[in-house]
Amino acid sequence: MESILLEYGWTLLILIGLEGLLSADNALVMAVIAKHLPVDQKKKAINYGIIMAFFFRFGALFAISFIANVWQVQAIGAAYLLYLGLKHVIKARFGKKNEKVEEDIEEESKGKGFWPTVGKIALADLAFAIDSILAAVALALGLPDSPIGEFGGMDGGKFAVIVLGGIAGLILIKYAATWFVQLLEKRPALETTAYAIVAWVGVKLAVLTLAHDEIGVLAHDFPHSTVWTLTFYGILVAIALLGWFAPGKETTKDDGDGKTDEK
Numbered sequence: 001m002e003s004i005l006l007e008y009g010w011t012l013l014i015l016i017g018l019e020g021l022l023s024a025d026n027a028l029v030m031a032v033i034a035k036h037l038p039v040d041q042k043k044k045a046i047n048y049g050i051i052m053a054f055f056f057r058f059g060a061l062f063a064i065s066f067i068a069n070v071w072q073v074q075a076i077g078a079a080y081l082l083y084l085g086l087k088h089v090i091k092a093r094f095g096k097k098n099e100k101v102e103e104d105i106e107e108e109s110k111g112k113g114f115w116p117t118v119g120k121i122a123l124a125d126l127a128f129a130i131d132s133i134l135a136a137v138a139l140a141l142g143l144p145d146s147p148i149g150e151f152g153g154m155d156g157g158k159f160a161v162i163v164l165g166g167i168a169g170l171i172l173i174k175y176a177a178t179w180f181v182q183l184l185e186k187r188p189a190l191e192t193t194a195y196a197i198v199a200w201v202g203v204k205l206a207v208l209t210l211a212h213d214e215i216g217v218l219a220h221d222f223p224h225s226t227v228w229t230l231t232f233y234g235i236l237v238a239i240a241l242l243g244w245f246a247p248g249k250e251t252t253k254d255d256g257d258g259k260t261d262e263k
Helices: 002-033 039-067 071-094 101-109 114-141 156-186 189-210 226-245
Strands: none
Touching: 002 039, 002 114, 002 156, 002 189, 002 226, 039 114, 039 156, 071 114, 071 189, 114 156, 114 189, 156 189, 189 226
């Protein structure tokens, strides 16, 4: 029982950390969406948007709990997480960021009233939440069954971990997003690290899919074996440490026109 509690607690901590890093971008987008509103309405719009987002997220979590154990859904989720994570990592390594994204979002939001802005904030959060919800489901499905029983088609303990992770994400957006934004300013590699972890979680979901009885590529018990559990968490911690100790922003020498280039 103690080992199960330890694994559940460790998974929840990973989810909270991942939610925190991913919530930084979410919070920035919310702030930009509400930027056109009067000062006294900005905070209200974001607060109401987060409240609406909570119900949207819970609805999405409840719906996905019924189909989370269907191997086709697991396969689609694994493919999406791998695509999302690798796309961001490759773009961060070889591509260039679109500097006009925030300007475009602000331009689209101009002219919208208070409640349309609240609705847009809630929908924006749901769009961001899909990634973290799938990652949470992938992590939770690899946990051992709890003695709580089933809820919504899946183990109650696993569902509780997913819900708590989702609630943590909303709380972090509301109260800790500014800190995470500052952290990403100091350690920009952490954003790429978060998406690398998302891709690695996609691998975990792929392993669950391949071990499904109808697929049978891997042994049914392999996703819950000690070897795979230690391998998964060992690599996850290694990714996190690499991201944390990666060098911060550097600038090149003046190119002659008085400007410096960031790397």
